[in-house]
Every structure is written in structure tokens, then in C-alpha cells.
Amino acid sequence: GEDVEQSLFLSVREGDSSVINCTYTDSSSTYLYWYKQEPGAGLQLLTYIFSNMDMKQDQRLTVLLNKKDKHLSLRIADTQTGDSAIYFCAESIPNYGGATNKLIFGTGTLLAVQP
């Protein structure tokens, strides 16, 4: 089945690192994504990782992928108040016999950054 799970809430202090976790069930994932949703706005892609990679770093963001455990994490270094938002992980899985991919979104994690 297709299921993507995240914890609902994370609170950190400004300057600390944040780690948001995600687990998924479909092993045929091709890409995995992290989206950010700020209040009153739609989702914006933060970063992504191809399924044959273990790690990807992009400035303050580090994505770790453990395919064996079907676990994805997003680490934000030096978290700022502007990072407060809901973070969604999503997996891209083949659909229509591989003709295209569809996205399965997690439930979202609300990150609250305390000054």
C-alpha cells in the first residue's frame, strides 16, 4: 500500500538544528521530496532526493534517505524563526505501468521555532 507518515509537531529554539522525520511504505519510490507550506500559502518545493542516493546537502538543508528502513529525514541547521511552517514529505511512485509518477504526501509536520 501507499502510506507516508510524519509526526505532527516539532518545536525547537532558534539557532538549534531541526530534524523532521518521515516514513513511507512503497519501495518503488523514484524521488522523494520535501515541501514547505507557510501560513496562508501553497506548498513550495524545498528539496528532493533521488531514490538511489543516501544523502543530499543544500546549504542549511540535509536530506538523509534510508531505503532499507524506508525512512527519510530533513535536517535544518541553524533554524530561524522564518523556518516556522508545515513541512510535507512526498514520495513519487510509478503509476500507469510506469508511464508516469504520482505523488503521495505525508500528513505534514508543523515546525515551531521559538526565539
Added chain:
Amino acid sequence: DADVTQTPRNRITKTGKRIMLECSQTKGHDRMYWYRQDPGLGLQLIYYSFDVKDINKGEISDGYSVSRQAQAKFSLSLESAIPNQTALYFCATSQGRNYNEQFFGPGTRLTVL
């Protein structure tokens, strides 16, 4: 100007009314999607369209219908709105086949009384 726009941004309506939510995009993408967001449930796919002649049901299509009037326009209709359709609705577009980054509109907050 935003690449993906949605109208209206907010709507309050009554049970039984017909409602249409509209989405337009200037990205030139073939693929368009409608999702609803409920707290603690993430995003659920309602309908999606890979081109003007292609419409597909998502996970939760009951009570909804769509129309792809042009490559750039994809509208979602609630034929007879009910209170449990109160939610935040997002339109999204994409182009890729494997790398399926989706670009989201700002959302429409719909309240059905």
C-alpha cells in the same frame, strides 16, 4: 505574477449550493491536479489531468467533478456542497514524468455551512 492562480481565495457557502473553484497556470505544464487539505490528513488527491482530453479520479473524487477547459485552466466543481467538504483546496501543475515536482497555487479556503 504568480504562475498558478486560484479563484476565489476564500468562499463561504451553504449546504446544497453548487460551487466552482478555478485554477489557471502560466507555466505551460500539461499536468494539473486538485487536492484538498484537512488538518492532520495531509493532501488528498481529488482529480488530475495529464492533458486537455485526459481526466482521472484521485483518491477522494466522490462529490466532486472537474473540467479541463484548456491546457492552462482546470476547474473543480462541487455539485451540491456539504459541510464535510469544508477544507483548503489546492491546484497544482507539473511537467515531468519521473521527476514530478509539482507547483502549487495559493489555495482556496472553502467553508460549507
